[in-house]
Amino acid sequence: MLLERKMTLTDLAERVGITLANLSILKTGKARAVRFSTLEAICRELDCQPGDLLSYRED
Amino acid sequence: MQASRLPRLLLRLTDLAMGLLLVAAVLSVVVAVVAGASGTDAQLKVPVEFSPDQSTYELSSASWGNGVIESARGLALFENPGPGLFVGSAAAGIVIFMVPAFMVLLFLRRIFGTMAAGKPFVDENIRRIRWIGWLMIIFGFLNQAVRWGLIWYVHHNVVATGLDLSLQIDQSLVQPDMTMIFLGLVVLALAEVFRYGAGLQADSDLTV
Numbered sequence: 001m002l003l004e005r006k007m008t009l010t011d012l013a014e015r016v017g018i019t020l021a022n023l024s025i026l027k028t029g030k031a032r033a034v035r036f037s038t039l040e041a042i043c044r045e046l047d048c049q050p051g052d053l054l055s056y057r058e059d
Numbered sequence: 060m061q062a063s064r065l066p067r068l069l070l071r072l073t074d075l076a077m078g079l080l081l082v083a084a085v086l087s088v089v090v091a092v093v094a095g096a097s098g099t100d101a102q103l104k105v106p107v108e109f110s111p112d113q114s115t116y117e118l119s120s121a122s123w124g125n126g127v128i129e130s131a132r133g134l135a136l137f138e139n140p141g142p143g144l145f146v147g148s149a150a151a152g153i154v155i156f157m158v159p160a161f162m163v164l165l166f167l168r169r170i171f172g173t174m175a176a177g178k179p180f181v182d183e184n185i186r187r188i189r190w191i192g193w194l195m196i197i198f199g200f201l202n203q204a205v206r207w208g209l210i211w212y213v214h215h216n217v218v219a220t221g222l223d224l225s226l227q228i229d230q231s232l233v234q235p236d237m238t239m240i241f242l243g244l245v246v247l248a249l250a251e252v253f254r255y256g257a258g259l260q261a262d263s264d265l266t267v
Contacts, residue, residue: 022267032265 095142195243
């Protein structure tokens with residue numbers, strides 16, 4: 001999704017207003033929870049829906 | 060969250076206590092060696108309990124009738140203890156009392172360090188607090204074990220003519236140090252609180 005929008009993780013982190021480390025936690029699936037404000041900001045910057053970002057995967 | 064000044068102060072105080080403990084350990088060894096080597100000037104006082112010879116005295120009371128002294132407590136003074144006994148006592152004191160105290164201070168120092176850094180709820184602190192709790196509980200029992208050991212040593216190494224050096228021990232001497240054991244249990248409970256806190260901290264850290 002980032003590639004399609006020609007955006008780097010650093011760019012997204014700056015636009016969303018979270019640290020690169022936190023964005024990395026989110027990207028690697030290590031996050032235990034996501035704030036609605038964060039989800040909203042990511043969806044706004046990537047112009048997508050939450051469902052495009054979240055998926056269920058059995059461990 | 061900004062860390063308060065208290066952990067830094069506690070950190071300094073712990074450093075001071077560890078330094079004093081090290082000095083005390085070194086001094087106790089030096090004193091033991093000097094006292095052992097100095098010969099006649101050295102004295103050793105050991106608390107003993109004994110049964111006096113009941114044929115050499117009489118106890119009577121108009122209201123209570125005749126009586127005997129079953130046991131008496133006293134302080135045995137030895138003028139020429141061997142140097143090994145002094146060094147041995149110092150070594151036992153260091154191993155039994157100072158090493159656990161130093162370990163507790165070391166754990167406390169590390170805990171205060173994490174508090175000063177603003178991150179007290181970490182898994183390492185749970186382990187450290189548990190160690191402190193168990194050391195306190197063990198120390199509460201060990202205190203009595205040392206007294207038993209001393210009494211056993213006196214009973215097997217001191218010959219007393221006319222007295223029966225007794226192994227009957229006053230109850231106050233054989234009870235474990237309940238205050239220390241109780242505090243150890245409280246510290247173990249605190250470790251569980253920290254375990255819960257560490258879980259919440261991890262949740263917070265991994266919430267994006």
